[in-house]
Amino acid sequence: MATYLQQLLNGVTLGSLYALIAIGYTMVYGILRLINFAHGDVFMWAGYWVFFLVVLFHLPWWMAALCAVALTALMGVAIERVAYRPLREAPRISLLITAIGVSFLLENLIIVLPWAGGRQKPYPTPAFMTQIYQAGNVRIQGVTIWVPLIAAACLLGLIFLVYRTKVGRAMRAIATDTETTALMGADINRVISYTFLVGSALAAVGGILWGCRYPRLQWDLGIMPGWRAFTAAVIGGIGNIVGAMLGGFLLGLAEILIVAFLPGLSGFRDALIFAILIFFLLFRPTGLLGKPLKEKV
Amino acid sequence: MKFRLAVLAVAALGVLGLAQPIKIGCLLEFTGGCAAYGQMARDALEFARAVGIVPTEVLGRPIELVYFDARTEPTEAATGATRLIQVEKVVAIIGTMCSGPFLGAAEIVQAAGVPMIGPTTTNPLTTQVGDYLFRACFTDDDQGPVAADLALSFFGAKTAAVVIDVAQAYCVGLGKYFIEAFEALGGKVVATLYCRTGDVDYTAQLTEIMRVNPDIIYTPNYYTEVALMARQARDLGLTQPILGADGLYAPELIEIGGAAVEGIHFTTFWHPDLATGIALRYVEEYRKYFGRDPDAFGALAVDCYLLIVDAIQRAGSADPKAIKEALQTADLEVITGRTIMTPQGDPIKDFVFLKVENGQFVYATMIPAARAAEIKKLMGK
Numbered sequence: 001m002a003t004y005l006q007q008l009l010n011g012v013t014l015g016s017l018y019a020l021i022a023i024g025y026t027m028v029y030g031i032l033r034l035i036n037f038a039h040g041d042v043f044m045w046a047g048y049w050v051f052f053l054v055v056l057f058h059l060p061w062w063m064a065a066l067c068a069v070a071l072t073a074l075m076g077v078a079i080e081r082v083a084y085r086p087l088r089e090a091p092r093i094s095l096l097i098t099a100i101g102v103s104f105l106l107e108n109l110i111i112v113l114p115w116a117g118g119r120q121k122p123y124p125t126p127a128f129m130t131q132i133y134q135a136g137n138v139r140i141q142g143v144t145i146w147v148p149l150i151a152a153a154c155l156l157g158l159i160f161l162v163y164r165t166k167v168g169r170a171m172r173a174i175a176t177d178t179e180t181t182a183l184m185g186a187d188i189n190r191v192i193s194y195t196f197l198v199g200s201a202l203a204a205v206g207g208i209l210w211g212c213r214y215p216r217l218q219w220d221l222g223i224m225p226g227w228r229a230f231t232a233a234v235i236g237g238i239g240n241i242v243g244a245m246l247g248g249f250l251l252g253l254a255e256i257l258i259v260a261f262l263p264g265l266s267g268f269r270d271a272l273i274f275a276i277l278i279f280f281l282l283f284r285p286t287g288l289l290g291k292p293l294k295e296k297v
Numbered sequence: 298m299k300f301r302l303a304v305l306a307v308a309a310l311g312v313l314g315l316a317q318p319i320k321i322g323c324l325l326e327f328t329g330g331c332a333a334y335g336q337m338a339r340d341a342l343e344f345a346r347a348v349g350i351v352p353t354e355v356l357g358r359p360i361e362l363v364y365f366d367a368r369t370e371p372t373e374a375a376t377g378a379t380r381l382i383q384v385e386k387v388v389a390i391i392g393t394m395c396s397g398p399f400l401g402a403a404e405i406v407q408a409a410g411v412p413m414i415g416p417t418t419t420n421p422l423t424t425q426v427g428d429y430l431f432r433a434c435f436t437d438d439d440q441g442p443v444a445a446d447l448a449l450s451f452f453g454a455k456t457a458a459v460v461i462d463v464a465q466a467y468c469v470g471l472g473k474y475f476i477e478a479f480e481a482l483g484g485k486v487v488a489t490l491y492c493r494t495g496d497v498d499y500t501a502q503l504t505e506i507m508r509v510n511p512d513i514i515y516t517p518n519y520y521t522e523v524a525l526m527a528r529q530a531r532d533l534g535l536t537q538p539i540l541g542a543d544g545l546y547a548p549e550l551i552e553i554g555g556a557a558v559e560g561i562h563f564t565t566f567w568h569p570d571l572a573t574g575i576a577l578r579y580v581e582e583y584r585k586y587f588g589r590d591p592d593a594f595g596a597l598a599v600d601c602y603l604l605i606v607d608a609i610q611r612a613g614s615a616d617p618k619a620i621k622e623a624l625q626t627a628d629l630e631v632i633t634g635r636t637i638m639t640p641q642g643d644p645i646k647d648f649v650f651l652k653v654e655n656g657q658f659v660y661a662t663m664i665p666a667a668r669a670a671e672i673k674k675l676m677g678k
Binding site: 007223 | 333488489491497504505525528532
């Protein structure tokens with residue numbers, strides 16, 4: 001029993017992290033119809049920002065974390081401004097290839113930066129995150145409690161932003177029909193910048209918490225979580241924010257439970273996870289919560 | 298007059314020709330899962346050449362090293378081997394550090410007829426691809442049984458759980474040899490679990506290990522994976538000793554693993570405490586140069602360099618085929634001790650057992666190569 005409870009906790013923690021990243025994919029897709037391949041690398045950079053600020057500038061951890069969220073969010077906005085906005089009228093494939101280019105740029109920047117490099121760096125983790133709590137036979141690390149709590153707070157804040165504010169209404173309007181929204185007098189570029197700001201800030205929160213849970217920094221650490229979060233977004237229904245959260249939790253749980261119930265198949269875990277992606281793409285491309293699209297060309 | 302000029306020109310060309318550098322390729326992992334090994338190897342090679350511990354010329358020609366990043370990927374290693382041979386025209390290759398990338402480049406190197414010597418490629422398959430392939434270290438079909446014997450006799454373990462990284466030829470091979478030996482010697486493997494290079498979450502595997510409660514955990518994986526796994530194991534409350542292999546000997550294990558890796562033991566190639574002969578000067582100068590202890594990966598990379606230079610010297614030529622033939626009969630005192638090469642490309646080397654203590658890699662004991670043969674006899678092999 002304790003074993004299953006432990007596994008469930010493991011799964012919820014991982015799922016919360018995927019949910020935070022998945023939202024960035026889904027928001028950008030909802031508005032620009034773009035799979036932002038650089039999103040996983042933005043997430044990776046958040047961890048490095050904390051590392052740089054703590055190790056090079058000796059900031060206290062909480063201050064470094066807050067600055068890292070701000071810097072990562074601005075980074076997201078800058079990427080959109082420099083790399084995606086000039087291609088607004090270009091064919092979608094150009095945008096996609098640009099996103100892949102930005103992804104490589106962000107990764108290789110880490111490799112050539114003298115304070116980072118190709119070798120792994122230890123992520124600075126504050127004590128309250130590594131604190132261990134024992135409840136019966138179940139051991140809980142501080143981060144296991146904090147991750148779902150912080151994730152839930154961020155997600156509630158996001159739902160408020162999207163459904164209860166003017167910017168949120170503009171985002172939803174653009175997602176439905178960009179041209180008409182523009183005709184109504186909304187500043188499309190500003191709203192898109194906000195989308196990148198919010199999506200990247202959430203990825204930053206994800207990246208910072210990810211570091212606390214898995215305190216190892218490496219230039220490619222964003223790739224796998226990025227792919228997983230993208231899978232989560234597809235499972236939930238890409239473009240749907242609540243769907244991305246749901247998909248994130250489901251994927252995190254699935255990943256842990258596959259190994260928990262089928263330990264002999266643990267080597268096939270990734271294959272099974274991506275088989276789920278292929279299944280959804282083939283049989284339910286709109287995901288769990290996505291509305292079946294009539295025709296959207 | 299014209300004749301004299303021509304003679305001068307020919308002579309000048311001859312001198313230039315003789316002075317042309319001999320190029321040795323260094324196909325090393327500078328990024329990816331094993332970036333630490335490649336960078337430690339490059340540091341050691343550059344240092345040894347700068348300080349003059351190794352010769353920088355042979356047959357009157359300067360030696361030039363050409364680096365290529367194998368990125369810890371078999372495909373990248375294959376690309377690198379092709380480039381080093383066809384564009385850079387190297388006469389021999391040092392690298393790769395890991396068995397998986399080595400196997401990726403092996404066929405290309407063999408077909409081109411350029412000798413390649415892996416400093417730390419322990420998977421037995423790597424030298425079986427052909428006669429141009431060598432290693433400077435022991436093999437995993439010996440390392441696995443040595444580790445199994447240590448698990449049984451040193452730790453008194455009767456049951457073991459094994460976690461294997463399925464994405465690495467090294468980990469899969471070594472895990473298999475350990476399990477075979479541990480069971481043949483009377484132990485029981487109660488759980489075999491898998492992960493993949495780049496994984497960060499091991500809680501599912503570890504919770505399963507908690508359930509079966511073995512006496513020891515064996516992880517034949519790279520430092521990358523083991524540092525995080527050890528942290529999560531200790532966080533979950535697993536107190537069993539963790540036994541690893543040569544892949545753990547990188548500072549990142551301790552930097553990232555912190556207190557969780559204290560007490561981890563592993564089998565490896567060398568430790569600076571064991572230095573004799575030319576290694577004494579190597580260790581002393583290395584500490585002065587970098588302000589840290591030398592490591593086994595760098596030492597073995599320098600060994601490969603010395604073996605190649607010695608082969609060129611004895612062959613009296615920098616022809617790849619001649620180098621290969623000379624390498625097959627190498628018997629040389631190098632940094633990690635005397636290395637006697639066999640025609641198969643596998644030298645006979647001793648095993649070193651290290652542990653992590655107070656954030657340092659500390660020498661525990663040594664297992665002579667002959668012991669590996671005894672253990673294999675006990676297994677009925």
